[in-house]
Amino acid sequence: MVNLRAWGFERPQEGSIGVQFETLAELQRQGLIRHLGVSHVTVAQVEEAVTIAPVVCVQNFYNVAVRGDDELIDALAAKGIAFVPYFPLGGFTPLQSGTLNEVAARLGATPMQVALAWLLRRAENVLLIPGTSSVGHLRENLAAAELEIPEEEMGELEGIGAVKQGAGDRA
Numbered sequence: 001m002v003n004l005r006a007w008g009f010e011r012p013q014e015g016s017i018g019v020q021f022e023t024l025a026e027l028q029r030q031g032l033i034r035h036l037g038v039s040h041v042t043v044a045q046v047e048e049a050v051t052i053a054p055v056v057c058v059q060n061f062y063n064v065a066v067r068g069d070d071e072l073i074d075a076l077a078a079k080g081i082a083f084v085p086y087f088p089l090g091g092f093t094p095l096q097s098g099t100l101n102e103v104a105a106r107l108g109a110t111p112m113q114v115a116l117a118w119l120l121r122r123a124e125n126v127l128l129i130p131g132t133s134s135v136g137h138l139r140e141n142l143a144a145a146e147l148e149i150p151e152e153e154m155g156e157l158e159g160i161g162a163v164k165q166g167a168g169d170r171a
């Protein structure tokens with residue numbers, strides 16, 4: 001599985017990815033790559049990629065506080081394409097949110113577990129790859145898959161992205 005990671009730093013930049021994705025598609029035809037994905041891409045770039053070769057996943061910056069890809073996730077789910085949020089825990093600036101802390105305390109979980117469980121509940125095509133250098137965090141993150149978030153708490157968490165979309169909630 002190989003992702004084509006497009007350009008742009010904080011946000012994906014528009015522009016054709018045709019030449020680059022065609023190159024990966026040719027390697028796939030040669031049997032050198034099994035599956036193809038695209039990363040850090042705009043909706044238009046996803047639409048372009050699927051005309052060239054099957055896309056199994058899209059990997060973009062997304063988490064409970066950064067919600068720019070809400071519509072894209074739903075569109076991908078309808079097509080059976082996985083969405084892999086990168087920086088699911090905030091990456092270099094880990095998620096900090098009073099709401100996250102309160103919900104976590106109520107559910108007897110950690111804030112990061114709630115952030116991961118929220119992503120898993122967000123859509124059925126979400127696939128998680130949280131990064132960690134700690135075995136303790138790895139165990140904690142795996143356990144998040146079992147955490148059920150009730151409807152009321154889902155509503156509260158929804159507010160994190162609504163208040164400061166794209167910048168994180170640092171209340």
Ligand SMILES: NC(=O)c1ccc[n+]([C@@H]2O[C@H](COP(=O)([O-])OP(=O)(O)OC[C@H]3O[C@@H](n4cnc5c(N)ncnc54)[C@H](OP(=O)(O)O)[C@@H]3O)[C@@H](O)[C@H]2O)c1
Pocket residue numbers: 005039040059085086087088089090091092094112113129130131132133134136137138140141
């Ligand atoms: N396609 C792209 O452009 C792109 C860009 C960025 C990242 N990615 C990929 O996305 C994946 C995730 O990215 P990431 O690892 O940078 O970001 P992340 O998963 O959002 O955050 C990782 C950070 O969260 C901390 N953390 C993990 N579990 C925790 C826990 N249970 N409690 C508290 N802190 C916790 C880690 O610290 P500890 O080590 O102390 O646990 C680390 O500092 C990686 O596979 C990465 O390669 C892709």
